[in-house]
Amino acid sequence: MTVVTATSLDEALDALAGDPSAQLLAGGTDFMVEVSFAHRRPASIVTLRRVDELKGWWRDGDTLVLGAGMTYTELQAEPFLDVVPGLAQAARTVGSPQIRNAGTIGGNIATGSPAGDTLPVLVALDAVIVLQSAADGERRVPWNEFFLGPKRTARRGDELVTAVRVPVVHGRQEYLKVGTRNAMVISVAGVALVMDDDAHTVRVGLGSVGPVPLRAPAAEAFADSTIDWATMTIPDGGAAQFGALVSAAASPIDDQRSTAAYRRHAVGVCARRALQRCLS
Ligand SMILES: Cc1cc2nc3c(=O)[nH]c(=O)nc-3n(C[C@H](O)[C@H](O)[C@H](O)COP(=O)(O)OP(=O)(O)OC[C@H]3O[C@@H](n4cnc5c(N)ncnc54)[C@H](O)[C@@H]3O)c2cc1C
Known part of the structure; x- marks a missing residue:
């Protein structure tokens, strides 16, 4: 060699x-x-x-x-x-x-x-x-x-x-990952959130729920228009609706690490939590 x-x-x-x-x-x-x-x-x-x-x-x-x-x-x-x-x-x-x-x-x-x-x-x-x-x-x-x-x-x-x-983006960012244990684990589902406080946008990246990493455009548009950027708040139910839209953007499969249904659910939960953290 x-x-x-x-x-x-x-x-x-x-x-x-x-x-x-x-x-x-x-x-x-x-x-x-x-x-x-x-x-x-x-x-x-x-x-x-x-x-x-x-x-x-x-x-x-x-x-x-x-x-x-x-x-x-x-x-x-x-x-x-x-x-x-x-x-x-x-x-x-x-x-x-x-x-x-x-x-x-x-x-x-x-x-x-x-x-x-x-x-x-x-x-x-x-x-x-x-x-x-x-x-x-x-x-x-x-x-x-x-x-x-x-x-x-x-x-x-x-x-x-x-x-x-x-x-260079000014604003909160989060990455949440679900695996079968807390460390040394390949992601079953992963969600990244990037908030741009200047452009008033939220961008979402998804891992392990498609053949390639994905974005969630409908969820992003919903967040951009629903967040009150002056107070950094979202109306009641907004974070849950955001999570549901992120779930809908996923295109997961069943494999040895998880099921498609669980992955779809998990990215929605992670997205909701990530948004709540970014707005807290
Ligand atoms: C125990 C263990 C746990 C792990 N946990 C995780 C984890 O939690 N999350 C995760 O994402 N990954 C994980 N990995 C995978 C791995 O650590 C990552 O994918 C890592 O980023 C690979 O980088 P590397 O420098 O080691 O690449 P290498 O192993 O050296 O190379 C990986 C591939 O990329 C190519 N390559 C490397 N550098 C370049 C370059 N500059 N240009 C073009 N091609 C290039 C190589 O030819 C090869 O095909 C884990 C791996 C192990 C062994």
Whole structure:
């Protein structure tokens, strides 16, 4: 097996261009599980942990750029947790400290599992995925064109996910996840809420209730027009109606982790609670 330990973005891109069958290894928390179960047999690997250009986050005008190599530990830490609290909450629910130290947001995005915990927050934020290849340079793909199906994305084999771009938003954010236990659990259903106090909007991202992460447009429109933005309140019954509209937006299936009916119910309850928390 060939292993290229890339120490720069150019080195990683050149290695991929030279061998399009090479597989990218970031934190290895998805990758190595697949190797252990013989679902993945890489002939060549390009490792990304030493690529400085993928690390950290920065501001680009009204946009935050999060490097693909940001770990969950970094996402949940100061000062980032005050900037995108929804992502910090999602990061806190992932795996164990060991997984959070190794696993990256870029790996979560590239895996493209509908259960990926950062994805509902990213879709609620209207994230744009930044891809780069040696042949074509950079291209930016909106989330709804990037996630194509369960673990299927628009990333080409010669491309790296280098970053994800999200807007700076002022307002409360929540991420609530239901699993079969309290920790070290893959999401059965997940809901992200992003309130924009300036634009007077609520945006909803849903995980594990469809083949790709989903939005809930009818629930968002209802919340936008029903919340009294001056007092940050919603009339009696409004939060419950919001939850029902979120349930209706879900498109879940029965599988080994849960039933479609429970998932639909769970996202509605989580959405109602998340809205109540944001307005409290
Ligand atoms: C015990 C355990 C618990 C877990 N719990 C959770 C959980 O609660 N919630 C959750 O969402 N996930 C969970 N995971 C899954 C995993 O931790 C995440 O999906 C993680 O974000 C993957 O990132 P990574 O850096 O480890 O990626 P890797 O495993 O290195 O790679 C994952 C995939 O992405 C590709 N890839 C990685 N980086 C890039 C890049 N920059 N550009 C292009 N392709 C890339 C790889 O080639 C591979 O196909 C868990 C995993 C384990 C083992």
